[in-house]
Amino acid sequence: MKDDSIEISRKNLPLRIALFFLALLVAVSAFTFGVKRLMGNEPGTTVIGARANGDVPLYAADFRLTYHFGEGSRDIRLRKNEIADCYSNSLAFIYKLLDPETVHEGFEENLADLNRRLNEPVQVSQTLFDILTDALARSEQQEGYSLYAGPFLREWERICYGEDPENYDPLGNPDVRERLEEMARRCLRPEDCRLEIVDAGTHTVMLRVEQSYLDFLEEYEITAPILDLNALKQAFMLRYVAAALEARGFSDGFLATAGGLSLSLSEDATGDWAVYSCVDGAGVIAGQFPAAPGTAGSLLRAYPLSPEDPGFYAWEGRLRSPWLLPGADWEEKPLRSLWVLLRGGDPVDCCAESLRLAAADSSDALAQLASESGADLVVWTPAEGDGRRLLAAGPERERLLPAEGFTVEPVN
Numbered sequence: 001m002k003d004d005s006i007e008i009s010r011k012n013l014p015l016r017i018a019l020f021f022l023a024l025l026v027a028v029s030a031f032t033f034g035v036k037r038l039m040g041n042e043p044g045t046t047v048i049g050a051r052a053n054g055d056v057p058l059y060a061a062d063f064r065l066t067y068h069f070g071e072g073s074r075d076i077r078l079r080k081n082e083i084a085d086c087y088s089n090s091l092a093f094i095y096k097l098l099d100p101e102t103v104h105e106g107f108e109e110n111l112a113d114l115n116r117r118l119n120e121p122v123q124v125s126q127t128l129f130d131i132l133t134d135a136l137a138r139s140e141q142q143e144g145y146s147l148y149a150g151p152f153l154r155e156w157e158r159i160c161y162g163e164d165p166e167n168y169d170p171l172g173n174p175d176v177r178e179r180l181e182e183m184a185r186r187c188l189r190p191e192d193c194r195l196e197i198v199d200a201g202t203h204t205v206m207l208r209v210e211q212s213y214l215d216f217l218e219e220y221e222i223t224a225p226i227l228d229l230n231a232l233k234q235a236f237m238l239r240y241v242a243a244a245l246e247a248r249g250f251s252d253g254f255l256a257t258a259g260g261l262s263l264s265l266s267e268d269a270t271g272d273w274a275v276y277s278c279v280d281g282a283g284v285i286a287g288q289f290p291a292a293p294g295t296a297g298s299l300l301r302a303y304p305l306s307p308e309d310p311g312f313y314a315w316e317g318r319l320r321s322p323w324l325l326p327g328a329d330w331e332e333k334p335l336r337s338l339w340v341l342l343r344g345g346d347p348v349d350c351c352a353e354s355l356r357l358a359a360a361d362s363s364d365a366l367a368q369l370a371s372e373s374g375a376d377l378v379v380w381t382p383a384e385g386d387g388r389r390l391l392a393a394g395p396e397r398e399r400l401l402p403a404e405g406f407t408v409e410p411v412n
Helices: 013-020 022-027 073-097 111-116 126-141 150-160 174-187 211-219 230-247 347-358 363-372
Strands: 045-048 063-068 193-199 204-209 253-257 261-264 272-279 282-290 295-301 313-315 318-320 335-343 377-382 389-393 407-410
Touching (some): 063 073, 063 230, 073 126, 111 204, 126 193, 126 230, 230 261, 261 347, 363 377, 363 389
Antiparallel strands (some): 193 204, 261 295
């Protein structure tokens, strides 16, 4: 492979797409719920645990539901089990439906089934069809997301979670860099793989994959599924679970994921959202924003919130992030963290918007995108400086209260 065949730069949109949407899958990997409830220990507020499920024991590992009950303990006793059942059943259902690797009993036409029935029309449920058409439309926009980068994502995740990730940093290991470049290029070529809507009326779709691409995956010893919702998966799951809770009248609480997504249900208005930054190599709360019903939040970061936090690694004394471009220096990136809030509460829209903004190549480009964004609040920490300077855009930026020692600069 020639050195100039795949140029990793701000001109290479496909690879920028592939790398930047890794932020939610890997960079934000511990429970960074994106909110800090200042009244989180008040009477009647509790975390609702998901039911054990022997078929999918880890289905709820990346999700958390916190609920606010009335002052009387009787209210908690009567409703907690009902809420736990609704939460558990809806989360297990959507987990099985969107599983890209395992076909579960009763879910014969799930995402894994599409991955094993290549080049074959498959009739799926209304729920899965709606999710796939939504994700397909976002992929075609080429603004930070793609349905087809599952193989590339798994490879990058394997590197970041390895015992010696610094030895496999593409910035210092040309062999790894070449492998990732080629994988990113092939994953995103529409002539190699694409999802087709065969018949919208019957919810029939087909994952069309060329033999040359299958040969490539075999040559590179890649076994990851081709079709994978990846960076938007938790957002789609969050949307489904929230709708199930709201339909039952369970609306006074908030949901959060290990991917940095948060969602206030329609009657939740307690506490504050937390905005994070990185100071002296550690994640800290840099500001707060008043919580409001029906608000979605998405946090992307390139630093740990605790010493045990995986999903990042140090190389030559500098923090590396899975959404850092191979071939580019960390200092060239315009941000180290990004926090997006969206009224109206659709976590998929919020997540997709954060990915679109994170794909900016420069501070000026990010500022322009943020000022034009439909989000109610966009806050980011520039890569340069000590992490105590926040930039904010959006109609509600004046409600952002910086923590002591931090400053907020508005972006028009």
